[in-house]
Structure formats: C-alpha cells, structure tokens
Amino acid sequence: MDMRVVRRICQIFFLALFLWLCAVMTLGTGWRQLRGWPVNWFLQIDPLVGLGTLLSTGRLYAGMIWSLAVVCMTLAFGRFFCGWVCPLGTCQQAAGYAGRRTRSLAGKVAVNQYHGAQNLKYWILAALAAAAAGSGMFQGMMHVPWLVAVIVCIAIGYFRGVSAFYLGVGLMLFWALVAGFQKIAPGFLQIGLLDPICLMQRFVNFVMLPLVDGGIVDMYPGNRFYALGWFSAAMVGFAVAASVRIPRFYCRYVCPLGALFGLISQASLWTLFRKNVQCRKCRVCEKDCEGACEPSDRFRVSECVLCLNCMASCPDDEIRFGIASGRPLPIDLERRRLLGAVVLGVAAGPVSRLDPLNAAAWNPELVRPPGSLDEAEFLSRCVKCGQCVRICPTNVIQPAGIEYGFSRWATPVLNFRAGASGCQLNCIACGHLCPTAAIRPLGLDEKKTLRIGTAFVDWGRCLPWAMDRPCIVCQETCPVSPKAISTRIHFSFLDLGPLAVEAVDAAGIHLKESVLPPDQLATGDYYCVTGQDVYLRILANTDRLLVLEDSGVQHPVSEDPIRIAIRLQRPVVDPNRCIGCGICQHECPVRGKPAICVTAENESRHRSHALLISEPQSGQP
Amino acid sequence: MGPEDLISRRNFLARALQAGLTGTLVAGGGILFYDPDGPMPPVVQAVSLPDFSISGIKKQLCIVHGPDRKKSLRSAFQALGGMESFIRPKDRVLIKVNAAFATPPQLGATTHPELVSETVRMCIESGAAYVAVTDNPINDPQSCFELTGIGPAARQAGARVILPDPGAFAPLTVPNARLIRNWPVMVGPFEGITRVIGMAPVKDHHRSGASMTLKNWYGLLGGRRNIFHQDIHTIIQELSIMIRPSLVILDGVAAMVRNGPTGGSFSDLRRTDTLIVGTDPVAVDAVGASLLQRSLDQLPFLEKAEAAGAGTVNYESLNPIRITAG
Numbered sequence A: 001m002d003m004r005v006v007r008r009i010c011q012i013f014f015l016a017l018f019l020w021l022c023a024v025m026t027l028g029t030g031w032r033q034l035r036g037w038p039v040n041w042f043l044q045i046d047p048l049v050g051l052g053t054l055l056s057t058g059r060l061y062a063g064m065i066w067s068l069a070v071v072c073m074t075l076a077f078g079r080f081f082c083g084w085v086c087p088l089g090t091c092q093q094a095a096g097y098a099g100r101r102t103r104s105l106a107g108k109v110a111v112n113q114y115h116g117a118q119n120l121k122y123w124i125l126a127a128l129a130a131a132a133a134g135s136g137m138f139q140g141m142m143h144v145p146w147l148v149a150v151i152v153c154i155a156i157g158y159f160r161g162v163s164a165f166y167l168g169v170g171l172m173l174f175w176a177l178v179a180g181f182q183k184i185a186p187g188f189l190q191i192g193l194l195d196p197i198c199l200m201q202r203f204v205n206f207v208m209l210p211l212v213d214g215g216i217v218d219m220y221p222g223n224r225f226y227a228l229g230w231f232s233a234a235m236v237g238f239a240v241a242a243s244v245r246i247p248r249f250y251c252r253y254v255c256p257l258g259a260l261f262g263l264i265s266q267a268s269l270w271t272l273f274r275k276n277v278q279c280r281k282c283r284v285c286e287k288d289c290e291g292a293c294e295p296s297d298r299f300r301v302s303e304c305v306l307c308l309n310c311m312a313s314c315p316d317d318e319i320r321f322g323i324a325s326g327r328p329l330p331i332d333l334e335r336r337r338l339l340g341a342v343v344l345g346v347a348a349g350p351v352s353r354l355d356p357l358n359a360a361a362w363n364p365e366l367v368r369p370p371g372s373l374d375e376a377e378f379l380s381r382c383v384k385c386g387q388c389v390r391i392c393p394t395n396v397i398q399p400a401g402i403e404y405g406f407s408r409w410a411t412p413v414l415n416f417r418a419g420a421s422g423c424q425l426n427c428i429a430c431g432h433l434c435p436t437a438a439i440r441p442l443g444l445d446e447k448k449t450l451r452i453g454t455a456f457v458d459w460g461r462c463l464p465w466a467m468d469r470p471c472i473v474c475q476e477t478c479p480v481s482p483k484a485i486s487t488r489i490h491f492s493f494l495d496l497g498p499l500a501v502e503a504v505d506a507a508g509i510h511l512k513e514s515v516l517p518p519d520q521l522a523t524g525d526y527y528c529v530t531g532q533d534v535y536l537r538i539l540a541n542t543d544r545l546l547v548l549e550d551s552g553v554q555h556p557v558s559e560d561p562i563r564i565a566i567r568l569q570r571p572v573v574d575p576n577r578c579i580g581c582g583i584c585q586h587e588c589p590v591r592g593k594p595a596i597c598v599t600a601e602n603e604s605r606h607r608s609h610a611l612l613i614s615e616p617q618s619g620q621p
Numbered sequence B: 001m002g003p004e005d006l007i008s009r010r011n012f013l014a015r016a017l018q019a020g021l022t023g024t025l026v027a028g029g030g031i032l033f034y035d036p037d038g039p040m041p042p043v044v045q046a047v048s049l050p051d052f053s054i055s056g057i058k059k060q061l062c063i064v065h066g067p068d069r070k071k072s073l074r075s076a077f078q079a080l081g082g083m084e085s086f087i088r089p090k091d092r093v094l095i096k097v098n099a100a101f102a103t104p105p106q107l108g109a110t111t112h113p114e115l116v117s118e119t120v121r122m123c124i125e126s127g128a129a130y131v132a133v134t135d136n137p138i139n140d141p142q143s144c145f146e147l148t149g150i151g152p153a154a155r156q157a158g159a160r161v162i163l164p165d166p167g168a169f170a171p172l173t174v175p176n177a178r179l180i181r182n183w184p185v186m187v188g189p190f191e192g193i194t195r196v197i198g199m200a201p202v203k204d205h206h207r208s209g210a211s212m213t214l215k216n217w218y219g220l221l222g223g224r225r226n227i228f229h230q231d232i233h234t235i236i237q238e239l240s241i242m243i244r245p246s247l248v249i250l251d252g253v254a255a256m257v258r259n260g261p262t263g264g265s266f267s268d269l270r271r272t273d274t275l276i277v278g279t280d281p282v283a284v285d286a287v288g289a290s291l292l293q294r295s296l297d298q299l300p301f302l303e304k305a306e307a308a309g310a311g312t313v314n315y316e317s318l319n320p321i322r323i324t325a326g
Helices: A003-023 A047-057 A062-077 A080-085 A087-100 A105-111 A116-140 A144-160 A162-179 A196-212 A229-245 A249-253 A256-265 A309-313 A335-352 A375-379 A387-391 A429-433 A444-449 A473-477 A583-587 B009-032 B069-079 B113-125 B141-147 B150-157 B213-220 B225-242 B281-291 B300-308
Strands: A271-274 A319-322 A397-399 A412-414 A454-457 A485-493 A501-505 A508-511 A526-529 A535-541 A545-548 A563-573 A596-599 B061-065 B092-096 B130-134 B160-162 B169-172 B183-186 B195-205 B209-211 B247-256 B269-278 B321-324
Touching: A003 A080, A003 A087, A003 A196, A003 A309, A047 A062, A047 A116, A047 A196, A047 A256, A062 A080, A062 A256, A080 A087, A080 A256, A087 A105, A087 A196, A087 A229, A087 A249, A116 A249, A116 A256, A116 A335, A196 A229, A196 A256, A196 A387, A229 A249, A309 A319, A387 A397, A387 A429, A454 A563, A473 A485, A473 A563, A473 A583, A473 B225, A485 A526, A535 A563, A535 B300, A583 A596, B061 B069, B061 B281, B069 B113, B069 B247, B069 B269, B069 B321, B092 B113, B092 B213, B113 B130, B113 B150, B113 B195, B113 B247, B130 B150, B141 B150, B150 B160, B195 B213, B195 B281, B209 B213, B209 B281, B213 B225, B213 B247, B213 B281, B213 B300, B225 B300, B247 B281, B269 B281, B281 B300
Parallel strands: B061 B321, B092 B130, B092 B195, B130 B160, B195 B247
Antiparallel strands: A271 A319, A397 A412, A454 A596, A485 A563, A501 A508, A508 A545, A526 A535, A526 A563, A535 A545, B061 B269, B169 B183, B195 B209, B247 B269
C-alpha cells in the first residue's frame, strides 16, 4: 500500500478530530457536548506549549506530560507531527497542492527548493524560548533540578563541540543579565502567538465556529462574538494563502513548533535517505517535496516533514525510510544570528514590561476569569489558546486586544457588555479547561467567594441616583447571598412645589388647582407628603384629586399644603460581598455605558489591589 | 477604407442584437430594483396573545399544605376534579416556568423541577398531544435550564424545552396599555397552543415586593425589558392582562423570604409547606403574599391587576379548597 494514502488518511483524521474537539467544547451533557472529550489534547501533545511553560514556570502542568510522547516519537521518526498530524500543516498542504497542480514539472521543483531563510523559524524559536526562559531560568535556579539541567547542557556542549559550549555560557550570562531585571521581568511567554496549534485553536474557536453556529447545528443559543477574531483569521488565512505559491510557507519559514521538531529530529532514529549516494539528479523527487528538504541532494532531516512524496515519485526507487548510516546533515544555525535572536528574546520581556501598565498604572478594565493567577504568573502560563474563551457559556470571556499591553494580546479578559450575561456564580468551566493552569481549577465553594473585581455605581448615570426613576435591576440580579447590592430609601420631591388643599373627604384629597398629571401618580411609587410629614402612597389621581392608601393614619384635615414625592431605592454596593461577577453591569438598563461597572479593584488575586482595610471572612459580611 | 473594414450585415445584426439584449437586461434590472420612495417609517404589525383561560368553568382555587411537592400537586388536582377538567385530550400545552437564574433547584430561585415533571406527566396522562416548557431567563438560557434541573426534568417527562431565540419574539401591544406597546414578546412558543400553565415559586422581590405567578410573565418580555423596573407595578398589571393563563401553580413549599429574587443561600428560604393551584392568578398570588407575610399595601401590583380585571385579591371569595397532603 502506498504510504502516502495512509498519510493522507491520517492528516484528514487529525484535522477532523481537531475540528470535532473544538465543536464539542460546549457546556452540556449531550454526546456532542463537553462530556469527557479530551478537548485540550492537541495543545497537550504540543511540545512547544510544554517547553514554553516549562521554561517560564519551571513546571510541566498535568496534561502537558503528553507532549513527552510526541517528543519520543519524534526522536524515533522525525517530524511526523508536521506532516501527519498538524491541522495547520494539513490546510497548507492542501493549498499548496492546489496551487502547483497546473505547474510544469520544472515549476513544481522550483517552488520546493531549499531556501536559507528556512533558518528563520529556528531563530524565532530561539527568541520565543529565550523570552520564556528569561525569568524561568532565574526562578528555576532556586530549584536544584534546573541547576542540574543547566550543568548537563554545558557538559554536553563541551563534549560535542565548542559552539554549544559558548551557547551555554551565553545563556548563563543572559540569565545573569535578566536577574537584574527581576522586578519587572517575570516570564514572557509569547509562544502562543505563533504556535500552530494555538493559532488554529484561536482560528476555529474565534472565527470558524461562530460563523457556522446555527447553520446545521446549534452550538449556542444566540450568537457568539469574539474581539479581534479577524486577526486570527488573517494569520491563518495568510499562512494558507501564501502556501498556494510557496508550499507550506508557514512550516518552512515561521513555525517555531516545526523548528523544535527540526532540532529534535537531528537525533531521530528513522529517517528518509537514499540507497545510493549517486543518483541521476533528475529531481523528480522534489516536485512535491513539502518540507523543501533537498531529497535529491543532502536530505535535510530537520526540514523533512515525512510527506513521503519523494519516495513515491523517485523513478529509480532509490529513496528509503529506515535507519541510515552516518549522522544527519546538521542545521547551520549561524551562531551570531542565533545569538542575536536569543538576545532579542531575552530582552523583549523586560523591555515590554517597562510599560507602566505592568506596574502602578495597571488597567482596571482588565478583569480576568475567576481563578486566574496573579498577573505576572498568569502571563508566564497563558498560551493564548482561547479554550477558556470558547468554553465560557455566556461569552463574557473575550480575547484581549492590545489596549492592555501587547504582551496580553489574545489573553482572556471579561467584557460584561459583550457577553450574554456576567460570570455565572455556579460555573467553573474556564479554570478546569485551561491547559496550562493560568486559570487554576476552582471548586464551586471557592468560586462563590473569589473576587474578580468590584462593582461601582455611577451616581451620575444611575436612574434612581441621577434621574429620580425607580429601577434597582442590579440589586435584583445580584447572585450572591446576602446580596452585595443593598438599597437606600430616598423620597425625592416632584418639581410641583407645595400644593394647596381645598378639601379632604372620603374620596381623598382635593386640591385647589388642577396641576397633577392625570393617572400618572398611580404607579405605586408616588407618595403624598402631608403637612405633618406623613407619607401616604397614592393609589389613584386625577388632575386635582388624590386617592391615598388607607394607612390607619388620619388624612390631613388641616389646609396645610401637601407635596408629592417619588419613593426611590438607590443601590449601594458592599465591597465585602461583591465578587465582581458583572451580572449587574450586564443587566443595567443603561446599556451603552452602564451605571454600574465592574473593575478589577479588590480582586482576590492581587493583594495590592485590595480596597478594604480588612480581609472579610469568606462568605461573611 | 476598404471593404474588409466594413462590418458584414450578419455581424452587424448579431452585435446589434447583443447590445440590445444587454441594454434591455440592464434597463429591466434597473426598473426591477427601482425604488422611487426610499425607506418608509416601519409599519409594525402588532400581534396579541389569545385568551387561554378556560371558559365555562367557574374560578377555582386549591391550597394544599404539605412538604412533598408531587403529592401536593396530585392532591390539589384531585380536589379540583382532576387534571382532565383543565387539559382535554389533544390539547397543546405550554408551561411557562421561572428559570430566570442558573442556580440549583434547592435554592428556590426557580420553578422546582419535580413540579415541572409532575405537571408535564399529568398533562400527558390527561391526553395532551404536546407539552412544551419555556422561559426567557435573565442568566444564560442554556445554563439556566440545565442547572435548575428544569430542562432535564421536562425532557424526561416528555415535554419539549424551548429556549428563546430571536425569531420567537414579535412586537405585541396590550390594548389600552401604557407600557407594552409594540414591545417584543416571546410569542413563538405560543403558536398552536391551546392551554397555558404558569408555574412560579414564592419569592421576595425588592422592587415589586414579591415575585410570584404574575411577575413570572415578565419572562416573556424581550428587548430591553429591564427599563420596566422604572414602573414595576404597572408592568405587572399589564402583564396580568397580556396573558390570561388556563391555570397557575404557585410553589410555596419553601418561600424565599429575603434576598430575592436570586436568593443563593438556604437561609434565604423558609419552610411554608404550601402549594397553591388556581385559575385566578391574582387570587393565587394573594395567597402567596400571605406566605411572605406581606400585606396588599406592600404589593400594589395585586390591586392594580385586580383593577385591570385579571382576577380578585379577595381569594376567600372563591371558596378555596384547603387540604393537607402527605
């Protein structure tokens, strides 16, 4: 059987699996909803996510251990992931196939030539890894295993050649440099920007699913909205479109995950190789070479994505997959450029953190999902995969734009106007799904007392405060018990002035002048205030007659003028009880710029954002 | 100019025909899409809901005491002459529950799933051809129906659960009303319905005083319904005549006496062990008010609903049947 058929089936299977796992990521118990489906699987088998978080935190969180299996398989077979599993690779391969179908043989061969710029992806990887490690190395030094790992690296570098030795020393020096930046330089994890799995997760979650939702199947009641979805679409769109002219453009030049696999594949056991060193150089093998790995020349194992097209197209059946004798062609990473990339990466974190947004001028609009670690630690873990954004049942978690700082792009932030409601009191989905524990998994009891922010009433916009209109929708919808929003009763006198009384009888109070708006005061909220300061609810009225409730109090017999007041309940937030869920903000009838808004004040994850003089006992006022 | 530069007659005719046809198509298309008037102010075709109250029977009210909702419900209908006297064979029944919040049923903020399933079962036993359960909740609809247990309970008992979707809303005007004029109301689920049952728990409500079966119809409103809180008693009054249900069931087994209407803690509930079934929503709510120990003065919407002709607050005038179950 032609192995290419197996490979194609495999690619289609994993692409379908990827889409399926995105589609089932919907809260619910149905078979096509989140019900034990391993929806994080692709992220967890992604060694770049594993390596990145390992470098930035010194830990390999839970499911990320799966990535070791892929590393082991790469050590055995090379970049099988790129050619057989990666969904972005499959999409690019399809585009590349379509793009070169009508080309001549020479044209096909021409687009598949190795290019020196394919080294770019290694430098990107070096920069991203160095950025992630910038602080991780420092924090990690506190741990003996990390120290041992550094020593082992240097030792290997020494025995394998001077360049690696220098590299190790260089890294150590940069660690020393970054250590000086400790105050402003916790982990700078940006691998999610370019990691193909994160890229595809964002694309499918933020763009594809919201577009197809409601077509054949309903995945949500109502629509889904995602901030900056277009940018995710543009990135994947560009990678696929570029592949029409340059097959697997992204894999060859950009992909840091491909670069990581390329490095690992240097040690892989099985590779593609030619039986005889001499061939007739017909280059037919290069007409469909996905990786541009020069099968007719030196077989760059680090570029080969195991598409196996060369094997099938060689007229002399010269190409084999097996254990070759001799070392694979080493990658020439051009030491100075590599060093440059590392310097760039290590410097990027501290430089970006010079922004006061990362210090005293933190953005109060940045309300993170419940369970998010403190901001520095959060950023050293979040890979921008968008899983929390996808699972959120109310769509209140949105990918952040760059208004929170460039390094926070596509990280989750709560937008209480975009969602279908606020953060639900009994929902802990995001933390349980987060593949890297940037949002740690919470229990329901903890969730109910964990503050993600505090609601503030804007007296200038609130109807009962500013406009003498009853409302208190915020108080009604506040989900905590006892409610975090209480009300203060206030009687506001109407702009009618004291009204002279003509007579008082069984029917009610007759006024001297016809000044009342007929039937408008019978809503149950208006009161007649007598000369003796007695408040009586108005049951009905004409332009001069007021019918009042029978309160057991004598109606005013004197001719003291009366006044009309509206009874208002004005909302007041108790910051001890408010957890910042934002349901009040979402329900506030002042929709555009709500009269009650949640900001990150008093959020539990930062003691420095505390608002109150004492920490309340959990659940207690 | 030689003769070879001249177009042949045949060619000329062919090209003239081509040009003529294209011109006709363009002109025809232009005329087809021609709009001399521009956009007009929208004409709203306001719909209204039919009267679902059961004609030909006098108003009935049953107050059952007992801690077991299912038993109380069965006893109530037994005392009222059986569910068959309300639901006829082939009836299509819509049950409007209170599923406003995504909270577990034990907290009493929503209609209890046991009551939903039992009512659905009794409707089907009486021969109902179709039973649906609906609400337009405040929190995320799907979470609400799942977490409250109403969704699974209804489906298990054989009812359809209808979540709100934009197509279900249509502008509705209540005759002589001040607030509900061309207002989007969830009328979709009422299509083809012959009987409507309202089911709500007894709850404290800071703005209106109490949330029971009348306030429960608020959940049919769409749009920016929150603005009606500015005149809460009038909106409940208008809701009481917007929809005239076949019967209502008020769950006062565990009344939410404070922190309503969301509750959130068991300490917000008080055991009142009462279930009220009746055909007069105002009378049913008046009984519910007594469970909250609230006077009519504290709940102006009750007398306003009576004034609008939705029922009577004087529930004793209906000679309520009082029984004890379980």
